[in-house]
Amino acid sequence: MKLSNFDKNFMPLWITVFLMLVMGFAYDLKAQPGIDYDYVISQDEHCMALNIYHEARSDSLAGKFAVADVVLNRVRDDRYPKTICGVIYQGDHKPSWKDSSQLVPVRNRCQFSWYCDGKNDTPLDADSWNEAVLISSQIIKNGKYRGLTESATHYHADWIQPYWAPSLQQVGTIGSHIFYRAD
Numbered sequence: 001m002k003l004s005n006f007d008k009n010f011m012p013l014w015i016t017v018f019l020m021l022v023m024g025f026a027y028d029l030k031a032q033p034g035i036d037y038d039y040v041i042s043q044d045e046h047c048m049a050l051n052i053y054h055e056a057r058s059d060s061l062a063g064k065f066a067v068a069d070v071v072l073n074r075v076r077d078d079r080y081p082k083t084i085c086g087v088i089y090q091g092d093h094k095p096s097w098k099d100s101s102q103l104v105p106v107r108n109r110c111q112f113s114w115y116c117d118g119k120n121d122t123p124l125d126a127d128s129w130n131e132a133v134l135i136s137s138q139i140i141k142n143g144k145y146r147g148l149t150e151s152a153t154h155y156h157a158d159w160i161q162p163y164w165a166p167s168l169q170q171v172g173t174i175g176s177h178i179f180y181r182a183d
Contacts, residue, residue: 041133047085048136049129050121054114056175057128063175064135065145066155070179072139072146073153079182080153084140091116152179 041049048068056067074080074087081087091110093103105116114121123129138144149155155177156162168180 041137042140044084045133045136045140047088048140049132050123051088051112051114052132052135053123053125053129054121055112056177057125057132059175059177061135062145062148063177064132065139066149066152066174066177066179068135068139069146069149070152070155073149073151073181077153088112089115148174149179150181152181154180154182 048071051071052064052068056064059067071084071087075082075084081090088111089105092106094106096102096104107116107118110116123132139146150171152171154164154168156165158173158176158178165178165180168182171179171181173179
């Protein structure tokens with residue numbers, strides 16, 4: 001098949017237009033940060049996904065599931081709140097200086113540091129957020145990798161030495177976190 005001069009000159013243009021359309025559709029299909037996923041996932045799955053995202057976003061897959069497993073272990077433990085969101089948002093609260101009718105977490109007085117560090121908690125990395133949502137759903141709905149931490153109720157990053165660590169039994173290290181349980 002022989003191409004005319006017209007076809008030879010405009011073929012790169014048609015290919016470019018086609019690729020731009022494909023890329024545009026692909027971008028629209030990709031989840032964007034800041035989208036409200038509550039219509040797709042439960043409140044507990046959303047809370048768990050936020051915790052996975054902020055606590056283990058750069059960790060291995062096993063490390064992300066391990067962080068989620070600890071939250072579920074706490075839900076089953078009488079010393080902690082009985083819901084996933086309750087466990088994640090457990091901590092001291094005070095009236096906001098902007099609106100005294102709204103309670104806000106007291107800095108550095110909560111179970112998970114991301115919640116009370118004073119920074120915006122909105123996920124900004126869409127790929128990491130999507131993975132956190134998927135892991136949250138899999139461990140809550142299907143029990144995937146449940147028990148990975150052998151009933152651990154505490155963990156910390158491997159570069160931190162919290163005051164409470166010597167009082168608990170160390171279970172092991174998964175990813176960049178060290179896991180403990182109280183006996």
